[in-house]
Amino acid sequence: MARPALDVPTTMQAAVLYGPGDIRVVERPVPQPASGEVLVKVAMCGACGTDLKIFDGHFPQTPPYGAFTPGHEWTGTVVACGETVDEFAVNDRVCIEAHSGCGRCDNCLIGRYTACLNYANAAKGHRASGMTADGGFAEYALHNAKALYRIPPSVTFEDAVLITTAGTGLYGLDVAGGYIAGQDVVIFGPGPVGLMTLQLCKQLAAARVILVGTRESRLELGRRLGADHTINAREVDPVRAILDLTGGQGVDMAIEASGGAQAPQHCAEVTKRAGRIVVVAYYEDKVSVDLSAIVRKDITVYTSRGEGGNNVKRAVALAAAGRLRGAELVTHRFPLQDIGKAFQTMRERDAGTVKVVVTP
Numbered sequence: 001m002a003r004p005a006l007d008v009p010t011t012m013q014a015a016v017l018y019g020p021g022d023i024r025v026v027e028r029p030v031p032q033p034a035s036g037e038v039l040v041k042v043a044m045c046g047a048c049g050t051d052l053k054i055f056d057g058h059f060p061q062t063p064p065y066g067a068f069t070p071g072h073e074w075t076g077t078v079v080a081c082g083e084t085v086d087e088f089a090v091n092d093r094v095c096i097e098a099h100s101g102c103g104r105c106d107n108c109l110i111g112r113y114t115a116c117l118n119y120a121n122a123a124k125g126h127r128a129s130g131m132t133a134d135g136g137f138a139e140y141a142l143h144n145a146k147a148l149y150r151i152p153p154s155v156t157f158e159d160a161v162l163i164t165t166a167g168t169g170l171y172g173l174d175v176a177g178g179y180i181a182g183q184d185v186v187i188f189g190p191g192p193v194g195l196m197t198l199q200l201c202k203q204l205a206a207a208r209v210i211l212v213g214t215r216e217s218r219l220e221l222g223r224r225l226g227a228d229h230t231i232n233a234r235e236v237d238p239v240r241a242i243l244d245l246t247g248g249q250g251v252d253m254a255i256e257a258s259g260g261a262q263a264p265q266h267c268a269e270v271t272k273r274a275g276r277i278v279v280v281a282y283y284e285d286k287v288s289v290d291l292s293a294i295v296r297k298d299i300t301v302y303t304s305r306g307e308g309g310n311n312v313k314r315a316v317a318l319a320a321a322g323r324l325r326g327a328e329l330v331t332h333r334f335p336l337q338d339i340g341k342a343f344q345t346m347r348e349r350d351a352g353t354v355k356v357v358v359t360p
Ligand SMILES: [Zn+2]
Pocket: 047, 048, 049, 050, 051, 072, 073
């Protein structure tokens, strides 16, 4: 027996991808939560670069055109719980991790569920919301109970919509060993991942956090969020500037969140001997990097995908303690009907755009 639900309509408005660049808001049935699933009334859903790839038809393993609602950074209120769900109750406010592993493959068994070996295999229990299954550009969305996190009243939906993003940064730090207290960190890329990771590094007591970008408005936001130094790579050579700031030694950790073709090589040049590089970005093309220099300097390179390792739970705790600000990154809000405009705004990358959200 499903648990008591709020008054949920049978149909809803949802954005459906009909082909590359063709997204339409149509009426679809409201899904019913099966065992272990939760139905959420979406408050808002963030759009990111991955959505543009999905929108353009360049993302693998999405469901067929005409039957798929994207959106993987959403938050909202629980309206119904499927059988066996006692972790949540109707009216709980929740945020999500996009990836929900199958729970039965080798990687899931060791906690690496964002690298689930049954990726996109819904029959085996895998779901990546908004990537391999319907997501949050809709009035209602389903997710597995294990991929939801309750948020306290003090955390607004604007803050919560960035918690999934913060989970990505925190997972990267986690994979790289966690401790950064007292260390100098450089972050390439003041996008949402970079700006959330910057705050996390400050909260984890990094000595100095240096933020490198090309858009002054984002660097300014970075300073407001705690960056000790910002470097505009259009104005100065970032490698020179970072080496100057660190007495020629380089930083203890470089975090690559920009996806810029030059950034991995810059990381190699600004990381000190025996330092760490963490890559949490995707690239347009293959990138070229002096691997011999990385070996000579005894640098360890880590990569991580998505918001794994239960790090969204940690991000919720930081947000609940007032130590993680998401709302300040939200620069544009669009109603669901205008989702096309939301994607267009992201693509144009005008100066003031940081996080674009869509509200059903
Ligand atoms: Zn995203």
